[in-house]
Amino acid sequence: MFITFEGPDGSGKTTQIRLLAEWLREQGHEVVLTREPGGTEIGDQIRTVLHDPYNTAMDARTEILLYSASRAQHVAQLIRPSLAAGKIIISDRYADSTLAYQGYGRGLDLEVLRAVTSFATGGLTPALTVYLNITPEEGLQRRRLGGDEWNRLDAEALEFHQRVRAGYLELVKQGTERWAVIDAARSVEEVQAEIRTVVQARLGKETRFLSLRL
Numbered sequence: 489m490f491i492t493f494e495g496p497d498g499s500g501k502t503t504q505i506r507l508l509a510e511w512l513r514e515q516g517h518e519v520v521l522t523r524e525p526g527g528t529e530i531g532d533q534i535r536t537v538l539h540d541p542y543n544t545a546m547d548a549r550t551e552i553l554l555y556s557a558s559r560a561q562h563v564a565q566l567i568r569p570s571l572a573a574g575k576i577i578i579s580d581r582y583a584d585s586t587l588a589y590q591g592y593g594r595g596l597d598l599e600v601l602r603a604v605t606s607f608a609t610g611g612l613t614p615a616l617t618v619y620l621n622i623t624p625e626e627g628l629q630r631r632r633l634g635g636d637e638w639n640r641l642d643a644e645a646l647e648f649h650q651r652v653r654a655g656y657l658e659l660v661k662q663g664t665e666r667w668a669v670i671d672a673a674r675s676v677e678e679v680q681a682e683i684r685t686v687v688q689a690r691l692g693k694e695t696r697f698l699s700l701r702l
């Protein structure tokens with residue numbers, strides 16, 4: 489099963505993903521953790537270019553093509569093979585980040601972004617996308633306090649992050665039942681408990697579906 493996590497910077501994705509993976513492994517699942525941009529050696533090289541705070545000259549089109557290039561490699565080299573091997577693969581960000589940041593945040597044409605994304609991924613969509621819902625103000629505040637890596641996009645104005653959040657909420661509204669929106673302004677434990685409930689329900693559905701087909 490392919491699970492993705494989305495949310496504003498500082499929404500706690502990384503911590504929540506780690507806890508979820510531990511719990512799934514305790515239940516005997518094989519779990520692969522990954523992230524975007526990155527997830528492969530080539531993807532990590534692209535990530536370095538994307539996140540370099542000195543790359544202020546980067547054009548918005550260059551940015552989208554680099555995120556998409558990283559994603560194409562990720563899908564081909566890691567995600568599809570992991571799914572074929574029956575593993576649970578959890579990615580910290582995936583294609584919805586492109587629609588939220590480059591589409592709603594930068595104002596690039598959503599249809600063009602969908603086309604580029606579909607080319608990069610061959611149409612691979614997650615079975616479940618967990619959206620950690622938090623205001624950009626709170627997210628940025630948490631990141632500053634947490635002393636995390638500070639990247640090129642963190643330096644964007646607050647209005648940019650507000651557009652990104654509004655974009656995510658729009659994607660959820662238009663989207664299918666693959667989305668689970670979780671209030672991330674609570675304790676780590678409370679958020680994790682809700683994530684586990686959602687994941688458990690999806691896994692149950694998938695198992696029932698597979699046994700019906702046998």
Ligand code: TYD
Nearest residue numbers: 497498524525555581582585586589639641
């Ligand atoms: P990262 O350091 O992984 O931060 P986070 O913990 O917030 O995920 O940085 C990823 C950054 O890249 C984040 O600011 C969002 C941005 N991004 C895009 O703009 N478009 C994309 O398609 C992806 C995957 C990420």
